[in-house]
Amino acid sequence: MKILKFGGTSLANAEKFLCVADIIEKNKNNEQVAIVLSAPAKITNYLVNIAENNIDINKILKNINLAENIFIEIIENIKKIESKFLYKETKKTIKIEFNKLKKTIDSIKILKKYPEKVQAIIMSIGEILSIHIMKNVLKSREHQITIINPIKNMISIGTFLNSKININESKKCINKININKNHIILMPGFIAGNEQGELVILGRNGSDYSAAVLACCLNAQLCEIWTDVDGVFTSDPKKISNTVLLKSISYEETMELSYFGAKVLHPRTIEPLKDFNIPCVIKNTYNIQSQGTLICKKNTFDEKILKGVTNLDNITMFTLSGILLRQNNNVIQKIFNLISEENINIILITKSSSKNNFSFCTQDKDRQKILILINKAFKLEFKENLLNNINITNDLSILSVVGFNISKKHDIASKIFYALGKSKINILAISQGSSKHSISIVIKKEKILQSMQNVHNALFCNKKIINVFLIGVGGVGKELIKQILQQKNFLAHKNIEIKIRTIANSKKILFLNDLMELQDWETHLKNSKEKFNLKILNKLLEDNSFLNSVLIDCTSDDILSKQYVNFLSKGFHVVTSNKKANTSSLKYYNDIRQTELKEHKKFLYETNVGAGLPVLQTLRNLINTGDDLICFKGILSGSLSFIFGKLEENILLSDATKKAKDLGFTEPNPYDDLSGIDVARKLLILAREVGYKVELKDIEIEQILPEKFKKYKNTKEFLDKLKEIDIPFMEKVKKAKNSGKVLRFVGTIEKKGRCSVKIEEIHIDNPLYKVKNGENALTFYTNYYQPIPLVLRGYGAGNNVTASGVFSDLLRTIL
Known part of the structure; x- marks a missing residue:
């Protein structure tokens, strides 16, 4: 004997009804089956609205018609699919039931509230x-049917709207029914009868409960609950990403998940199955x-300790303190x-080690009633200051982690607290040990979803997730997104997932969710419609509670770079292609490093x-392994590398500069490149990385251009004026060539930290001699690398290589 229960979503339309009939037939071929059905989807809501609203007769009649029409539509569509279906007989019964309902309502419409019986x-x-x-x-398919009347055979105690079935008495009644072994058994769920033989209903999840009780009464070997999900997941897949379907779970674990809010079987459904040791499978009609998921005495397939993360919302916490608690x-x-x-349920209790206070949690709806009860019962104790005033905290949620003997596994609790601590979520209370199968934590309701996601990721997800907040989507930012999309599958094989949560430019900000396609x-x-500014950005970062969050700055904005300490303090790693912060004052440079250490961020x-060249990482590796920089010389500008290379080909300075600009090598105004300031900034970063306390003003820059060129802000005008120095520059090129050398714009760091940027004549034996066409080259002379230096050479400019470098830094946040 097998019990199959089908919920409302499994019966939502004609196609689903017939699908359920197919499932019944398939199972009947193997063994006798008993079927428990819910009302079709939406029907119960309409009927509840009718039952609870007896003031507006028009609304009541509207709901009656809506419910009736759903049934009529279902049977009309069944008739179209199956010609033998007993349509007329079925329609007649539907009409009779709804006419009876209308007469019942009409006869008692003068009442302010319908009796519970009605x-x-x-x-x-x-x-x-x-x-x-x-x-x-089923009859139209030539099956024989036995219908169990739950009013006569499911004997219950309780109220008309929430009764509990007496299984032993019900079993006696059902045993008296002469059920043919070849018949399919049908029984409506949600319904039972009291000792007077009156119809009662079974409250929340009543049809599941009906199926469990029927399984006990018929000595079934298995109870299947068919719904619209594949089984029991490690969390609600509609709210939490990366959930896992459980192959099996114990009765105790299922009850614990349900008690703390998971939408699995109600504890009242599990209890009879557990008492009679009847396995239950959750299956999906879709x-x-x-x-599916097997619920049984012991986890048969799944030996993992942890089973799920769930939550209860709308919680109030009461905290009482005072000397009376210690004394009595x-x-x-x-x-x-x-x-x-x-009849108020206390969900969670915590007590301090000092015994001077304790806290308990209930549903928000019971708050006022509890407050009145306690104040009345302890009026004298409050007056004599033996008890302090009750502290009430509203708008809370309880996050619970469930698993077999979880309280004995110390590493689980530490992972939970680490996940919440890293995302700066305040824990208001902890309950561990009151149940051996769960750990529960009280937090603010507004933080519950992100807390669940972070805890679930920490406990169940092998993936390393990076949450990205990207500012700046010009050339580099756009290319970065493209590279992240290209590498998605490659990173997935390494259990790495990059989730871009926010994208912003100077005007707008986009908040992405898991449903949006990044493409x-x-x-x-x-x-x-969202505008972008620092105020909005700071609010966003303040509210963020994603683990491993990274702010990426792909702008050249000075104001944004001054916020890095703030970003790090808010729990973000910072990845930047913006040089402004590292070349500002030495004080701010050091502030960033100190905050980085303090906040344990990167x-x-x-x-x-060097854009995509691993310059800084290589330099750090040298220093960290005890090497010492003796001298550095490098070509640090892709644009100047290109321009000076063209000079060798007898191309004039103005023409070479224009060509570099046309190819996108230079800044919008090439003066910014030829001034040498960009090279000086890069040299400053290198010098500070070595440990020299240098400011930008300390770097000696040999001017390529006369002072008057500063005033030419217009690019066309600048390029025209540049022709004035074409001849003098060409003479320098020829002079060097006559000596077997070439001109290069070189940044130098000497032993004591003296930094300079100037044009140098480079001999053929020098590693910088052949560097041109936009390449960068950096030579490090160290204790380990001399007289032949360590050389890094490659393209040091361009959106693709710069984005690649940013991408590499991004991955370093988890490696």
């Missing part, structure tokens, strides 16, 4: 009609091939008894000197 009758119509439709579908152990018990007598980022940014800027 509410129960109204709310149960959906399940009754589901069974009638399925009976006629994905029949999925094996009965106070806490008295409070709990008071609350229990009012379409330009369209999304163009259509974004400040990465490899592209500041």
Whole structure:
């Protein structure tokens, strides 16, 4: 014997009804089956609205018609698919049931509120009609049916709207039914009968509970719950990414997950299955091939300790303190008894080691009632200051991690606290040990989703996730996104995932979620209504709670670079191609490093000197292994490398500069390149990396251009005026050539930190001799590398190589 229960989404339309009938037939071929059905999707909501709203008769009639039309549409479409379906008989029954409902409502419409007995009758119509439709579908397919009447056979105690079934008495009743072994058994869920033989309903998840009880009464070997998900996941896949389907889970773990908010089977459903040791499988009518999740006494397939991360929202925490708590152990018990007598559920309890205070959590809706109860019961104690005023904290959530004997595994708790601590989420209370299968933490409700994601990632996800906040999508930023998309699959094989959370330019900001396609980022940014400024950025960073968050600055903005200390302090790694911060005052340079150490974050800027060339990392490796820089000489400008290379070909300075600009090697105004200031900035970064305390003003720059060229801000005018020095410059080129040398614009760091940038005549034996066409070359003379220096050579400019360097820095945040 097998029990199959189908929920509302499994019966949402004619196609799903017939799919369920196919599943029933397939299972019937192997063994006898008993079927429990819910009302079709949406029906229960309409019926609840009718039962709870007896003031507006027009709204009631509207809901009745909507519910009736759903059933009529279902059977009309079944008739179109299966010609033998008993359509007329089914339609007649539907009409009778809804006419009875209308008469019931009409007869008691003068009441301000329907009696619970009437509410129960109204709310149960959906399940009754589901069974009638399925009976006629199966009969039309020539199956024989036995229907169990739950009002007569599911004996319950409790109220009309929330009853509990007496399994032993119900079993006796069902055993008296002469059920043919070849019949398919049908029973509406959600419904039972009281001792007076009146219809009652079973409250939340009532149909699941009906199926579990029927499994016990029929001594079933298995109970299958068919729904719209593949089974039990490690968290809610609609809210949390990277969830994992569990192959199996124990009864105790399932009850723990459900108690703390997971949308799995209600503990009341699990209890009878556990008591009678009946396995249960959660399966998906939308994905029949999925094996689902087995709920049983012991995890058969899945030996992993951890089973899930879940949450309860709308929580209030009460904290009581005072000397009476230390002196009298009965106070806490008295409070709990008071609350229990009012049928209020205490979800979580924590007590301080000093015994001077304790806290407990309940649903927000019970807050006022509990406050009145405690104040009334301990009026004298509060007056005598034996108890302090109750501290109430609202708008909370409880995050729970569930797993077998989890409280004995010390590393799990440490991972949870690390994940929350790294994302700067404040823990208000912890409950560990009250249940051996869970650890629960109280936090602010506004932080619950991100907290769950971070904890889930820490416990279940082998992926290393980098959350990126990208500022600047010009050439480098755009190319970076392109490279991240290209490498997505490659990184996935290494369990690395890059999630770009924000993209901003100087005017707009785009907030991306997991549903947005990154390929379409330009369209999304163009259509974004969100303006970008520092205030918005700081608010965004302040509210961020993603683990391993990285701010990438692909701008040349001075104001943004002055925010790096702030960004690091907010828990962000900073990756930048912007040289401004590293070449500002030595004080700010040091402030960044101190904050980096204090916050345990990384400040990465490899592209500041050599774009994609591993210049700074190579230099750090030398210093960290005890080497000492004796002298550095390098060509640090791709644009000047190109220009000076062209001079060798007898091309005039003005023409070479124009060509460099046309090819995109130079800044918008080539004066910025020819002034030597960019080379000086890169040299300053190198000098500071070695340990020299140098400011930009300390670097000696030999001017390529006369002083008057500063005033030419217009590019065309600048290039025209540049012709004035073509002849003098060509004479310098010829002079060097006559000596077997070439001219190069070289940055130099000498032993005591003296830095200079100037034009030098370079001999053929020098590693810088052949460097041109936009290449950079850096020569390090050190204790280890002399007389032949360590040479790094390659393209040091261009969007692709710079983006590649930024990308490399980004990956270093997790490596």
